[in-house]
Amino acid sequence: xxxxxxVGQRVVRIDSRAKATGxxxxxxxxxxxxxLHAKVLRSPHAHARILNIDTSKAERLPGVKAVVxxxxxxxxxxxxxxxxxxxxxxxxxxxxxxxxxxAAVAALDEETxxxxxxxxxxxxxxxxxxxxxxxxxxxxxxxxxxHVENNVNIHVPIEVGxxxxxxxxxxxxxxxxxxxxxxxxxxxxxxxxxxxxxxNGNLEIWTPNASPHTKAKALSNLLKMPLAKVKxxxxxxxxxxxxxxDIFPGEFIAALxxxxxxxxxxxxxxxxxxxxxxxxxxxxxxxxxxxxxxxGRFLANEMKVVLDxxxxxxxxxxxxxxxFLVWEETYRLHNVRFNGYRVFTNKxxxxxxxxxxxxxxxxxxxQLDMIAEELSIDPAEIRLRNALRTGETQVTGSRIxxxxxxxxxxxxTETSGWKEKRGxxxxxxxxxxxxxxxxxxxxxxxxxxxxxxxxxxxxxxCTLISGVVDNGQGNESMVVQIAADVLGMKMEDIxxxxxxxxxxxxxxxxxxxxxxxxxxxxxxxAAVDAREQILNIAxxxxxxxxxxxxxxxxxxxxxxxxxxxxxxxxxxxxxxxDNTPVVGRGSYMPKVDLRREWVSNPKGQHAGTFSxxxxxxxxxxxxxxxxxxxxxVTGAHDCGFAINPMAVEGQLEGSVASGGVGASLLEEHxxxxxxxxxxxxxxxxxxxxxxMPQITPIIxxxxxxxGPFGAKEAGLAGSMNxxxxxxxxxxxxxxxxxxxxxxxxxxxxxxxxxxxxxx
Amino acid sequence: MERQLxxxxxxxxxxxxxxxxxxxxxxxxxxxxxxxxxxxxxGEGACGTCTVLLDGKPVRSCLTLAVEVQGQEIVTIEGxxxxxxxxxxxxxxxxxxxIQCGFCSPGMILTGKALLDENxxxxxxxxxxxxSGVVCRCTGYAKIVEAIMAAADAL
Ligand code: FES
Ligand code: FES
Numbered sequence: 013x014x015x016x017x018x019v020g021q022r023v024v025r026i027d028s029r030a031k032a033t034g035x036x037x038x039x040x041x042x043x044x045x046x047x048l049h050a051k052v053l054r055s056p057h058a059h060a061r062i063l064n065i066d067t068s069k070a071e072r073l074p075g076v077k078a079v080v081x082x083x084x085x086x087x088x089x090x091x092x093x094x095x096x097x098x099x100x101x102x103x104x105x106x107x108x109x110x111x112x113x114x115a116a117v118a119a120l121d122e123e124t125x126x127x128x129x130x131x132x133x134x135x136x137x138x139x140x141x142x143x144x145x146x147x148x149x150x151x152x153x154x155x156x157x158x159h160v161e162n163n164v165n166i167h168v169p170i171e172v173g174x175x176x177x178x179x180x181x182x183x184x185x186x187x188x189x190x191x192x193x194x195x196x197x198x199x200x201x202x203x204x205x206x207x208x209x210x211x212n213g214n215l216e217i218w219t220p221n222a223s224p225h226t227k228a229k230a231l232s233n234l235l236k237m238p239l240a241k242v243k244x245x246x247x248x249x250x251x252x253x254x255x256x257x258d259i260f261p262g263e264f265i266a267a268l269x270x271x272x273x274x275x276x277x278x279x280x281x282x283x284x285x286x287x288x289x290x291x292x293x294x295x296x297x298x299x300x301x302x303x304x305x306x307x308g309r310f311l312a313n314e315m316k317v318v319l320d321x322x323x324x325x326x327x328x329x330x331x332x333x334x335x336f337l338v339w340e341e342t343y344r345l346h347n348v349r350f351n352g353y354r355v356f357t358n359k360x361x362x363x364x365x366x367x368x369x370x371x372x373x374x375x376x377x378x379q380l381d382m383i384a385e386e387l388s389i390d391p392a393e394i395r396l397r398n399a400l401r402t403g404e405t406q407v408t409g410s411r412i413x414x415x416x417x418x419x420x421x422x423x424x425t426e427t428s429g430w431k432e433k434r435g436x437x438x439x440x441x442x443x444x445x446x447x448x449x450x451x452x453x454x455x456x457x458x459x460x461x462x463x464x465x466x467x468x469x470x471x472x473x474c475t476l477i478s479g480v481v482d483n484g485q486g487n488e489s490m491v492v493q494i495a496a497d498v499l500g501m502k503m504e505d506i507x508x509x510x511x512x513x514x515x516x517x518x519x520x521x522x523x524x525x526x527x528x529x530x531x532x533x534x535x536x537x538a539a540v541d542a543r544e545q546i547l548n549i550a551x552x553x554x555x556x557x558x559x560x561x562x563x564x565x566x567x568x569x570x571x572x573x574x575x576x577x578x579x580x581x582x583x584x585x586x587x588x589x590d591n592t593p594v595v596g597r598g599s600y601m602p603k604v605d606l607r608r609e610w611v612s613n614p615k616g617q618h619a620g621t622f623s624x625x626x627x628x629x630x631x632x633x634x635x636x637x638x639x640x641x642x643x644x645v646t647g648a649h650d651c652g653f654a655i656n657p658m659a660v661e662g663q664l665e666g667s668v669a670s671g672g673v674g675a676s677l678l679e680e681h682x683x684x685x686x687x688x689x690x691x692x693x694x695x696x697x698x699x700x701x702x703x704m705p706q707i708t709p710i711i712x713x714x715x716x717x718x719g720p721f722g723a724k725e726a727g728l729a730g731s732m733n734x735x736x737x738x739x740x741x742x743x744x745x746x747x748x749x750x751x752x753x754x755x756x757x758x759x760x761x762x763x764x765x766x767x768x769x770x771x
Numbered sequence: 772m773e774r775q776l777x778x779x780x781x782x783x784x785x786x787x788x789x790x791x792x793x794x795x796x797x798x799x800x801x802x803x804x805x806x807x808x809x810x811x812x813x814g815e816g817a818c819g820t821c822t823v824l825l826d827g828k829p830v831r832s833c834l835t836l837a838v839e840v841q842g843q844e845i846v847t848i849e850g851x852x853x854x855x856x857x858x859x860x861x862x863x864x865x866x867x868x869x870i871q872c873g874f875c876s877p878g879m880i881l882t883g884k885a886l887l888d889e890n891x892x893x894x895x896x897x898x899x900x901x902x903s904g905v906v907c908r909c910t911g912y913a914k915i916v917e918a919i920m921a922a923a924d925a926l
Contacts, residue, residue, distance in 0.1 A: 024865050031873030032861040032880060034808020034848030041807035200812045200820055200874040200908050250810075250874030251908050283813040484872025484909045658868035658914075665911030666871065693817035693906070701899040701912040 018497035019721045022658040025489035026503060027248075027482065036248045039204035039218050040280045047206075048077050048118040050269050050279040051125040052261075053132050054289065055107035055114050058358035058686030059141035059154060062105060062134065065115055069131040075124035078273035079132075080265065081115045088234050092258050095611075096166075096325035098157055099361075101234065101264040107136075108156055108323035109360050110686045111288035113261045118269040118277045143685055145320040145355035146297065156323065156356040163356040165321050166328045170336055170614050172407050173347030178312035182303025185312075186383055189299050190375030192753035194320065195679040196292045197365060198698055201250020203281040203290045205262045207270040215242050215270070219263050220249035222256045223481055223521025225459065228513035230259035235267060243514040252483035253670065254364035255291045257523060258327055262290070287691040292681065293365035294319040294331055294354075298372045300379055308387050308394040314349045315339065317372055321354040322361045328354045329610035330454070331364055335372035336614075338732060341449035341622050342376075342417070343398040345407040358686045366667070366728065370675045370735040370753040377446045377736020378749060390434070391740065392425045395447045395626070402714070408615045409605070410622070412449075414724070416650025416712040417624035421447055423710050428628035428646035435744065440633045444740025446733035447626040451619035452725045453526030455604040462534040463517035466495060466542045466596035470588065472566050472581035474499070475507045476538065479519025480531035482511070485726070486659035487527040491535035493655055494720055498539035500564035517599075525725035528655065529620060530600050532720040537598020545594045550583045603718070621716050625649040625664075625729030629672060629705070629737035633745050635764060638757030640677055640742060641703075642668075647733070648710035652724030661709040663727025668707050671731020673699040676738040680754050777841050781806065782850025788837070796832035796840060797821045800847060808848035808877050812906070819905030822878035823847050829885045831904075848877035851884065860884045863922035864915070871909035878905045883919040892923055 030036040067079045082104025091097035102113055115132050119125040140154040147153055148163040156163055179185055205219040215237060221227050224244035232242045249256060262279055270277040281289070296319050303312035317335045321328055332352040339345070384394040400406065402415040424445065425431070433443045453460065464478040476495050482488040488508055496503045510516055519534075520526050547558040550568040554561065554576055562571050569577035587594045605616025630644040647664045654660045678697045682689040690696045715722030735753065743749055748763040779786050781804060788803050797814075800806040800823070812820035814833050821833040824846040851858045860883045863869070870876045879902060886893055886901040893901065898919045899912070907915060 022868070025868070025870070027873070028865040028868075028870045029857075031870045031876050032857065032864050033852055034806075034877050036873050037807070038810070038874065040811070041801070043805075198908060200818060200872070200906060201810070202812065248874075249872060250812075251872040253908070283815065283818075484874075486871065662868050662871060662910055662914055665913040666909050667911070669911035670908065692815055693813040694815055698906055698908065699911075700903045700906065701916065702903045704899075704912050707911065707913050 016497065019493060019655050023493055023503060023656050025486050025659065026492050026508065027488050038201055038248045038250055039206055039220055042206050042218055044208055044276040047276040047278055048120065048273055049122045049125055050116055050118040050266055050277050051122060051129055052113050052265060053115040053129045055110060055112040057107060057136055057138050058110050059139040059156065060107050060136040061139060062103065062107060062114070063137055064135040066133040067115060070117055070128040073124065073128045073131060075120040076117055076128045077275060078118045078269045079115065080268045080272060084268050084272065090230060090234060090259055091325050092327050093329060096328055099324035101261040109358050111360055113265060113289065116265045116269060118273050141358035141686055143357050143359060143683065145318050145357055148355050148357050156358060160356060164353055165325055165356050166332050166354040166611060168332050168350070168352040168611055168614065170350040170408065175312050175314060175347045175349045178347035179303045182311045183306040184383060184386060185301065185303040186379055187301045188375065188379050188751060189297065190371045190751045191297045192295055192371040193680040194292050194295045195675060195681065196287060197253045197255035198696060199251030199253065199255060202283055202286040203262055204279065205266045206276065206278045207266040208276040209270040209274065213241055215267060217244045217263055217267070218247045220247065220256050222252045222483055222523055224511050224513040225479065225518050226521055227259055227263060231263060231267060234264055246511040249483045252522060253366050256483065257363060260290055283693055284691040287696065288360050288688050291326065291363035292360055293368050294321060294362040296369065296371045298335070298375045300375050302379055302383065304383055308384060308389045308397055310343060310345055310398050312347045313345050316351045317353065319354045320357050320359065320362065322357060322359040324361045326361050326363045331362065331368065333610050333614065335369055337451060337618065338369065338373060338448055339376060340406045340408060341451060342400065342447060344400055344404065348407055366670060366731050373448060373732045374735030374739045374753055375751070378739045381740045381743065382749065391445055392421055392430060395421050399447065400449060410618045413621055413718060414652060414714040414716040415622065415624055416714040417447060417449060420624055420626040420648035420650050420712050423712060424626040424628045424646050424648040427708060427710060430628055437744065440635050440745050442741040442743065442745025443628060443630045444737045444744055445626060445628045446736025448729045448732040449622050449624045450729050450732065451524060452529045452621045452623055453520065453602050453619045454524050455606055455608050455618065456520055457606065459518065460520050460604065461599060461601035462519040462531040463599035464534040464538040465517065466538040468542065468584045468594040470581060470585050472579065472584060473505050475509060476535060477509045477516055478531060478535050479516040480510050480527055481519065481522040483522050485522065485527065485663060486656060487522060487531065490528055490532055490655050494532050494536050495539040498536060499543055525623065525728050528723045528725055529719050530602055532723060533600035534598045536720040537600060538596040539598070541598055542594055542596025545596065546580065546583055549587050549592070550578055553578050553583065553586065621718055621724050623650055623652065623724045623729060625733055627730065627733035627737045629734060629741050631738060631741040631745055633742065633760060638760035640755060640760060642672055642705040642738060645672060645705045646708045646710065647730050648712050649727055649729055650712040650714050651726050652716035652719045653713050653722035654711045655721065655723050657711055660711055660726040664709045664730045665707050667727055667730025668734055669699045669704060672734030672738055673703050675731065675754065676735050677754050677756070775838065777838055779837065779841060779845060780843065781845045782847060790837050792838050794837050796823065796835040796837045799837040800832060806847045806849050810874055810877060812874065820875055820878045822881050822905060824881055824885055827885060827888055829882045848881060851880065858884060859925045860887065860919065860922045863918040863925065867914050867918040867921055869910060869914040869918040875905055875907040879907065879915055883922065886919065887923055887926060891926060895920060
C-alpha cells in the first residue's frame, strides 16, 4: 500500500486476538515466584484521628510476612500538583473517609491476610464529619484539612469582558440551577496491583493505568527512589475512563509491603473496594446565568460550580476547570464569569470521569433549549449561531485550527429526521440534541509530549517503541497502523513495545483524549525518519535519488521503473555494515501555551487542537412508571480524520452507553452519611445490552493541520452531548425540565406531578 | 475446612485438583489451573465476566462451587479455539471491533457461542437478551451484537 492507503481502513486491532483468546494478561492474572497476597484494613469512620494502631497480634499470625501502617509511610504526602500535596497514601494521623487505607498485611495467601487484618487494633478519636459540599463551605463546618479554611480545596475564578454590563444589555436573561449526584467509572476490571522488589533495589509494578510514566514518577517521589529504579510495566487494562489517572494508595502500599517483605506482593481489590477506595466522579451544583441577544446569540455568561471533591485533591484543579473549558471550547463567548469551587467533604476521593459533568454540560444544553424556546428559535439553529468555527479564538485565547461543529450539528439533524420529529412526536416521545467541543490534550509541561523509536531488523521487519498507552481505546493499534502506512508495511510486520516506564520514551499517557494526536504524531515521525534513512541508503544501491524511490511491501523501488528494486532486508544489512543502523526517531509536543496554569493563569493556548460533536437522541417515557428509554441516537463526531473508523465508532457507541444511558438515566451512588450504600454491581446499575438504543455514528472529517493524517480524537464528545440530548428529549416528550441528574423514574414522576397535580 | 481431591473436565482435559468445599469455580480455574482468561469482575454474580460453559450452557463461575461441577464439561475461553483456528465468534469479535479493553470479551464470546449453539439464527433482540447478563463498559454493545449476528451468518 502507498502512504495514506492503510490509514482510514477498518482494520482489525492488533490487540484483539490476545483478548479474544483469553491470552491477554491483566494485573490480577499475574503470578510471580514467592508471591505474597495483600489486603488493606480500611477506616470505618468518615473522619477520625488515629490514636494508636496495634499490629503485634497480626504480625505473630503464622503466614504473615509484613504489616505496614502510616508509620512506615514516613509522612510523605501525594498531590498531582505541588500546591495540592495533601494526601498521605497511608495516613498516620487522620482518616478522612470511610474506606480509607489504615494498615495492610502481606501473607502467604489472602485468607491469612484477611485474618491478620481482624487482629489489628486501631484506636480512633472520632471527629465530626461533613458530607455536603455546600455545608462544608459554611463557617463552622468541620475542617477536614488543617491548612484549608471552609474546606475550599480549589477556587478557579475566570473573568473576561464586562459581564455585568453585558447582562444589562441582554435581550433575555435566564438563571437556572442544575445538579447531579456522585457516580463512578465501574470499569469491568477491579483495581489490582503487583509489585516486585529485588535485591538490587529495582521496583517493578504492574497495575491498570493510563500512564506508566506518571505512576513511576509519583512512586519515585514517594519512595525517594531514582526514577530509573521504578519500573511500571506494560499490562492490559480493563477500562479507565479517567479513573486510572493519578497515583492511588494501592500501589504505594503494595510497594511498602514488597520492600519490607523482600518478596513480590499482589493485591486485588474487591468490587466494593474498587467503588469506595480508588476514585469516583464528582457530584456538582451548577448555577448558570445566561444573557442573549434577540436572535439568541450569547452576550453574557456566568457559571458557578461547586464540586464535591471528597477527602483529597487528586486531579482537583483540572476537574474544577473542565466545566469552563468545555463551555468555551464549544461556544463563542464574549463576556464571561466563571467561579469553580472544589470542596473537601468526608467522602471518597473524586477524579476525572470522561471529562465528567452531566450537570454542567446537561445544564448548558438544556438552558440553551429553554432560551431557544422563549425566542422561538430551533435548538439546532441557536447552536449553529453560537458554535465556534475554524480560525476563531476561544475566550481565554485558544485558537481553533480545525472545527467541524457546524457540520456535526447539520449532519446529526439531517440524518435523524430532526425537522420532521422535533415538537411533532406524540406525547411521551421526544427528541433532543446536544453539542460540544473538547480539548485534545492539555498543558502538561515536560510530560505533555510523546516520543517513539523504530528499529529495523536484518530481515526487514521492525519494532516500534512508543510510550503510547491503551486502556481499550485502540491506541496501540493506532500507532502501528500509522507507522505501517508510512512504511508501506503490513501491520503484522511491525512489533510494538509500549507503555513501559523503563523502556519506552516519555508519553503524556491516555489522558485528555491526547493519544492519537500526540503519540500518533510521534509514531508517524519515527516512521517518516526511518523511511528517509532507508531511501537514502537504497539510493546508492539503486543509483537513484531518494526522491525517486518508494518503499512498499518490503521492497524499495524506483517509482518510474518499479522493476529496479531492492529487498528492504538488504538495505538494512547494508546500513549495519556502513555503521548507520536504521533507527527512526520521532517526537511530538503539542503547541500549547506552557505558561497556562489551571488556577493562577487560565489563559493562552490550552490544547493543540479541539474535537467537536453533536448528538440527536430520541426517548420514550413510560408515564406510569417514569421510566425513560433512549430509543435512537445519531451521533456525529469531528475526529479530524478516522485512522480506523471502526475504532472511532466504537468510542462513540461507548459514550452513548456511559453518558447517554448510564450517566443520564441510571448511575448514582447512595449514601448514609459517609457510608456508600450501593458499593456492589448488583445495586449500582450500569447500562446493559438491552438498555441500549439503536446508534447511528457519523464521522465528520476536518483533516486537522497538526494531527497525524489530520486525526484528532475519537468520540469523547459523545457523552457530553448525550446528557444534553436526553434532558432536552425528555422535555420534548413531556414538557417538563428535569434539572437533576441522573433522571431517574422518581424524578420524572415528580416532575409530571408538579406540572399537573390532577393527574 | 476439609480439603478434597476432585476431578474436573476442563477444555477436554481431566484435571485433578485439591479444593476446599467453598471454593468457587472461578477461583479454581484462575488460581489452581492457571486459566486466567476467565475474569472476575465482581465476585457477586452481577457482571458476567466470569462466564464459562458448563455442558454447553453459560454459567457464572463465581456463583458455582467447584465441587459441584465434577463430571461436567467445562469450557473456558482458552478452550474455544482449535489450535490456531479461532472459533467463528472469536473471529467475528475481532473483525467487527467488538473488543476494546477486552475484560468482558471472554464472557461475552462464550455467551455468544452458547447462544448460537442453541439458536443458530437469533434475532438482534435475541442476541441483546442473551448477552444482557454480561457487562461491557467500553463498547456500548453495538459492535458486540453486530459480531454475534455476523458469526451466526458465518456458521
Ligand atoms: S465475577 Fe461472576 S458475575 Fe461478576
Ligand atoms: S471491552 Fe471493555 S468492558 Fe467490554
